[in-house]
Amino acid sequence: MEPKRTTVRDLRRHNRSTLLSKLFFDGPLSRHELSQLTGLSAATVSNVTAELVEDRLIVEAGLVESDGGRPRVLLRVDPKYAHVVGIDVGETGVKVELFDLAMTRLAAVDHQLNSVEPDPAEVVARTADGLREVIEAAGVTESSVLGVGIGVPGTVEKGTRTLVHAQTIGWDAVPLPTMLRDQGIRLPLFLDNGAKTQGQAEMWFGAGRGARHAVIVLVGSGVGAAVITDGQTYAGYSSSAGEWGHTTIVYGGRQCRCGARGCLEAYAGAEGILDRYRKARGGRGVVDTDEQAALAALIAAADTSKTAARVLDETAGYVGAGIANLINLFNPERIVMGGWAGLALGEQWLEAVKRSTADHALRHPYEQTSIEMCKLGPDAVAVGAATLPVAALLDAGGDPRESPRSVA
Amino acid sequence: MEPKRTTVRDLRRHNRSTLLSKLFFDGPLSRHELSQLTGLSAATVSNVTAELVEDRLIVEAGLVESDGGRPRVLLRVDPKYAHVVGIDVGETGVKVELFDLAMTRLAAVDHQLNSVEPDPAEVVARTADGLREVIEAAGVTESSVLGVGIGVPGTVEKGTRTLVHAQTIGWDAVPLPTMLRDQGIRLPLFLDNGAKTQGQAEMWFGAGRGARHAVIVLVGSGVGAAVITDGQTYAGYSSSAGEWGHTTIVYGGRQCRCGARGCLEAYAGAEGILDRYRKARGGRGVVDTDEQAALAALIAAADTSKTAARVLDETAGYVGAGIANLINLFNPERIVMGGWAGLALGEQWLEAVKRSTADHALRHPYEQTSIEMCKLGPDAVAVGAATLPVAALLDAGGDPRESPRSVA
DNA sequence: CGACTAAGTTAGCGCCATAATTTAACATCG
DNA sequence: CGATGTTAAATTATGGCGCTAACTTAGTCG
Incomplete structure (x- = not known):
C-alpha cells in the first residue's frame, strides 16, 4: 500500500550484500564461483570484490589449482575484520560472549543474578560489566566491535525508544538500550527476543x-x-x-x-x-x-x-x-x-x-x-544474538558504522 | 541463505511499479505529489510517467488549480487500458465476472453446478463457457483481457504444473490450468485459494x-x-x-x-x-x-x-x-x-x-x-481473483504480456 | 501587464552492470 | 621445452538510469 523509497546506488549496496553474504555462509569461494552462484557478471564480481578487499572486509585465502588453467583465488570474509558480542539476558543470569566474524568464540563470561525477579538495573549493570570484561579478556579494542546483540526474555518494541516487555518477570516498557547508554556503553546495540535469537542461531549454524x-x-x-x-x-x-x-x-x-x-x-x-x-x-x-x-x-x-x-x-x-x-x-x-x-x-x-x-x-x-x-542447545541464545550485528553488516553490504563510503 | 539474482534495469521496472501502484491505489495524483509520496525526484517521475503515458497505461485526468502557480495535471491509471476476469469456483457454482482496470464490473455470469461434489471436468467446462460469455456480454476483445484470476476451494500447488488440492470435495492434484488450456483458453491464468483472493479483495477495497x-x-x-x-x-x-x-x-x-x-x-x-x-x-x-x-x-x-x-x-x-x-x-x-x-x-x-x-x-x-x-461479503472472491492479474501488472510496472519493452 | 509562484521539463553528471577483450597462470603435447 | 589450449581474473568500452540544477510553462495577483 505504501511502496515508497527510491533506488539508485542501493543497487551497488545490494550486490555488495549479495556477495558478502554468499562468502560468509558458503565459505571460501573463487570469483568465478561467486559469479555463477549469484548470477552477477564476472566483471561486476571483480569490481565489487576489489572494493570489499580494499575495505578489508574480505581477504584472499589461498589458491586452488584447476585442471589446466589459471588457478582460482579463493576469497573469504576476514574473521579479524571485526568482532561482535552476543548477550543472553536470561531470568537467572547474564551471559556475555565475544566472537570474531567467523563466529569463533574468543571470550565469555557468565554473571548470575541474585534476585529471582531480575531487576532491570541489576541486569544493565551486569551487562555493562560483562561487556567490558569480554573485550579485555579477548584482548581486542572496543573500536573493533561491530555491535552488540542482546537476546532478552519478552518482546522488544522498536519505536522512538526501544522498549522491552516481559510479562512473566514483571518488566513493563524497560528502555534497556537507553539504560545501557547511561552506563557508558557506546557500541551499536541490537535487541531481540531470546527465542528469536536462538532461532536465528539454529537457522545459520544448526538444524535450520x-x-x-x-x-x-x-x-x-x-x-x-x-x-x-x-x-x-x-x-x-x-x-x-x-x-x-x-x-x-x-x-x-x-x-x-x-x-x-x-x-x-x-x-x-x-x-x-x-x-x-x-x-x-x-x-x-x-x-x-x-x-x-x-x-x-x-x-x-x-x-x-x-x-x-x-x-x-x-x-x-x-x-x-x-x-x-x-x-x-x-x-x-x-x-x-x-x-x-x-x-x-x-x-x-x-x-x-x-x-x-x-x-x-x-x-x-x-x-x-x-x-x-x-x-545447538540453549547456549545458542548468545550466538544468535551475536548474529544480529553480523546480519546488519551483511545486509548493508559493508560496515554500517561508516555510513557512506568514507574512503572514496 | 540464497541471496541470488542480479539487478540492472529492474531498477526502472521497480520505479515504474512504484508509481503505477501509487496511482492505482491512491486515485488521481499530480506528478509533484507522486514525487513527494514516492521519494523519487521530480525528473524521474516526469521521465517514467511519460513512458507510462506513451504505453497508454496512464492518462491525464483534468487539472487542479493551485493558489497561484501552474495548475497540476492529474494522472490516473486508464481504466480502459485492459480488462481482467475474476472467477469464483465454489462448491456449488462458478461465478465469472469481467472488470476494467478500475475494477468496475462490466459483466457477470453465474453457472450452477449440478453435482454435489463438483467434477473437475464440469467446472472446467462451465468456467470456459463463462469466460467466453462475459467477454461477449461486455463487448470487449479477448486480446484486451490482461489475465484471468481464479479462486478455488482448496490449496494451489505451484510447481512445473499448477495443481489444485481440495480435500473436502475430493479433488486431488487437479491440473486446472492445463485442463482450461485444453478447452481452448489461451489467456494468462492466475490461480489461488478462494479464501486468499477474498482476503486480497478485502485488503484492496474493504476493511483491510x-x-x-x-x-x-x-x-x-x-x-x-x-x-x-x-x-x-x-x-x-x-x-x-x-x-x-x-x-x-x-x-x-x-x-x-x-x-x-x-x-x-x-x-x-x-x-x-x-x-x-x-x-x-x-x-x-x-x-x-x-x-x-x-x-x-x-x-x-x-x-x-x-x-x-x-x-x-x-x-x-x-x-x-x-x-x-x-x-x-x-x-x-x-x-x-x-x-x-x-x-x-x-x-x-x-x-x-x-x-x-x-x-x-x-x-x-x-x-x-x-x-x-x-x-465486502462473500461476493468478493471473484473481485479478489480479478486482482491477481492486476497485481501482476502493478508488480511488473507494466504489461507483463509484452515481456521487455517491445516498442523501443 | 509584469512580478510571483508552483508544476513540469531539459541538460549534464556520476554511477553501475554487461559484454567484449586482454592478461595471467597453469597443463599437456609433439 | 616451447607451442598450444584452457580456465580464471582483470580491464576496457558501452549503454542505461536516476539525481541535481537550471530552465520553461502556465497560471494568479497586485
Whole structure:
C-alpha cells in the first residue's frame, strides 16, 4: 500500500550484500564461483570484490589449482575484520560472549543474578560489566566491535525508544538500550527476543540451515517459537509474533500463568508437565526445587512408572498438536525442536510427537514438512544474538558504522 | 541463505511499479505529489510517467488549480487500458465476472453446478463457457483481457504444473490450468485459494485497506483465513498456509471432517455450530437442508431460546480463542471477520468474540490489534481473483504480456 | 501587464552492470 | 621445452538510469 523509497546506488549496496553474504555462509569461494552462484557478471564480481578487499572486509585465502588453467583465488570474509558480542539476558543470569566474524568464540563470561525477579538495573549493570570484561579478556579494542546483540526474555518494541516487555518477570516498557547508554556503553546495540535469537542461531549454524520457511520450537520452562518466513525472522506488526506458548490448545482448560486458560504452555511447559504429573499421582509428584532436575527424574521414572509414561505421552500429544497448528498456519518446510525440555523429551518421545502432529495437521502441508531436533542447545541464545550485528553488516553490504563510503 | 539474482534495469521496472501502484491505489495524483509520496525526484517521475503515458497505461485526468502557480495535471491509471476476469469456483457454482482496470464490473455470469461434489471436468467446462460469455456480454476483445484470476476451494500447488488440492470435495492434484488450456483458453491464468483472493479483495477495497499486517478470517461452512504479512498474502512453503480452520483448539475434542479431532472448524464452522445445537437439544435441532437458512433460524431463536443463545455464545468463545491464536502467532495490526456465518454472527456477537479474544490473547499484541467486520461479503472472491492479474501488472510496472519493452 | 509562484521539463553528471577483450597462470603435447 | 589450449581474473568500452540544477510553462495577483 505504501511502496515508497527510491533506488539508485542501493543497487551497488545490494550486490555488495549479495556477495558478502554468499562468502560468509558458503565459505571460501573463487570469483568465478561467486559469479555463477549469484548470477552477477564476472566483471561486476571483480569490481565489487576489489572494493570489499580494499575495505578489508574480505581477504584472499589461498589458491586452488584447476585442471589446466589459471588457478582460482579463493576469497573469504576476514574473521579479524571485526568482532561482535552476543548477550543472553536470561531470568537467572547474564551471559556475555565475544566472537570474531567467523563466529569463533574468543571470550565469555557468565554473571548470575541474585534476585529471582531480575531487576532491570541489576541486569544493565551486569551487562555493562560483562561487556567490558569480554573485550579485555579477548584482548581486542572496543573500536573493533561491530555491535552488540542482546537476546532478552519478552518482546522488544522498536519505536522512538526501544522498549522491552516481559510479562512473566514483571518488566513493563524497560528502555534497556537507553539504560545501557547511561552506563557508558557506546557500541551499536541490537535487541531481540531470546527465542528469536536462538532461532536465528539454529537457522545459520544448526538444524535450520538451508530452509527458507521454518519454525524453531522451544520447549523449556516457557514455550516459545521463532518463525522464519522466506529466510527472515518474522516479527509481525509490533515484534511480538510467534507467541506459540500462549495459543489456546484446550479451550477452557488449565490455567496458564499468562492469565488465560488452555494455553499450550500450561500443558507442555516444564511447570505444566510436572504439575500434571503431580495431579495424576494424587498430589504426590516429583519433589525438586529445580525444574530441570525434576523433569529429568520424571523422564527416568517413565521406564518403570505407568503414570509417568502416560503424562509424558500426553505431553508429546499436546506438543504434536501445537506443532500441527504451526504447520497448518505457517506451512513451513521444517520444524526444529529445541529448548531444554524439548531436548530432554526429544530423545525418546520424538516419534510420539511426530505421530500426534500427523494426526492433527492437514495431510498435504504435513507431508511437506520435516521435524527435526535442534543441534545447538540453549547456549545458542548468545550466538544468535551475536548474529544480529553480523546480519546488519551483511545486509548493508559493508560496515554500517561508516555510513557512506568514507574512503572514496 | 540464497541471496541470488542480479539487478540492472529492474531498477526502472521497480520505479515504474512504484508509481503505477501509487496511482492505482491512491486515485488521481499530480506528478509533484507522486514525487513527494514516492521519494523519487521530480525528473524521474516526469521521465517514467511519460513512458507510462506513451504505453497508454496512464492518462491525464483534468487539472487542479493551485493558489497561484501552474495548475497540476492529474494522472490516473486508464481504466480502459485492459480488462481482467475474476472467477469464483465454489462448491456449488462458478461465478465469472469481467472488470476494467478500475475494477468496475462490466459483466457477470453465474453457472450452477449440478453435482454435489463438483467434477473437475464440469467446472472446467462451465468456467470456459463463462469466460467466453462475459467477454461477449461486455463487448470487449479477448486480446484486451490482461489475465484471468481464479479462486478455488482448496490449496494451489505451484510447481512445473499448477495443481489444485481440495480435500473436502475430493479433488486431488487437479491440473486446472492445463485442463482450461485444453478447452481452448489461451489467456494468462492466475490461480489461488478462494479464501486468499477474498482476503486480497478485502485488503484492496474493504476493511483491510491501509494495513500491512492483517488476517482476514472467514467463517462459513468451512473456516479459513487469509494472512497478509507486510502487504503480501502469506503463502508459506507450498502455498497452503493459513489453514486456520484446522488448527486444534480443543485437544481431543469433536471430530472434524478433515479427520482430526478438536479443529476450530468442528466448533465454529456452520455445520459444527448446528450440530452442537442439535446435541444441546438432545437431538432435536433446527431442521433445514440449507445451512444458511438453518443458521439464520438458530440466530433468530436466540432471542427466545436459552439453549440457542448459549450455543451461539460458545461459538463466539471458540472464534475469539481462534482469533487470539492468530494474534499471538502473527501479531497483526488488524483482524477482519468475514464469511457468511461470520457476517451473520457479527451483528450481535462481535463484542462477545472480542471479549473472548481478549481473554485468550496476550495483552500486548492484543492491544495493538483492531477487530473489525469485513465490508465486502462473500461476493468478493471473484473481485479478489480479478486482482491477481492486476497485481501482476502493478508488480511488473507494466504489461507483463509484452515481456521487455517491445516498442523501443 | 509584469512580478510571483508552483508544476513540469531539459541538460549534464556520476554511477553501475554487461559484454567484449586482454592478461595471467597453469597443463599437456609433439 | 616451447607451442598450444584452457580456465580464471582483470580491464576496457558501452549503454542505461536516476539525481541535481537550471530552465520553461502556465497560471494568479497586485
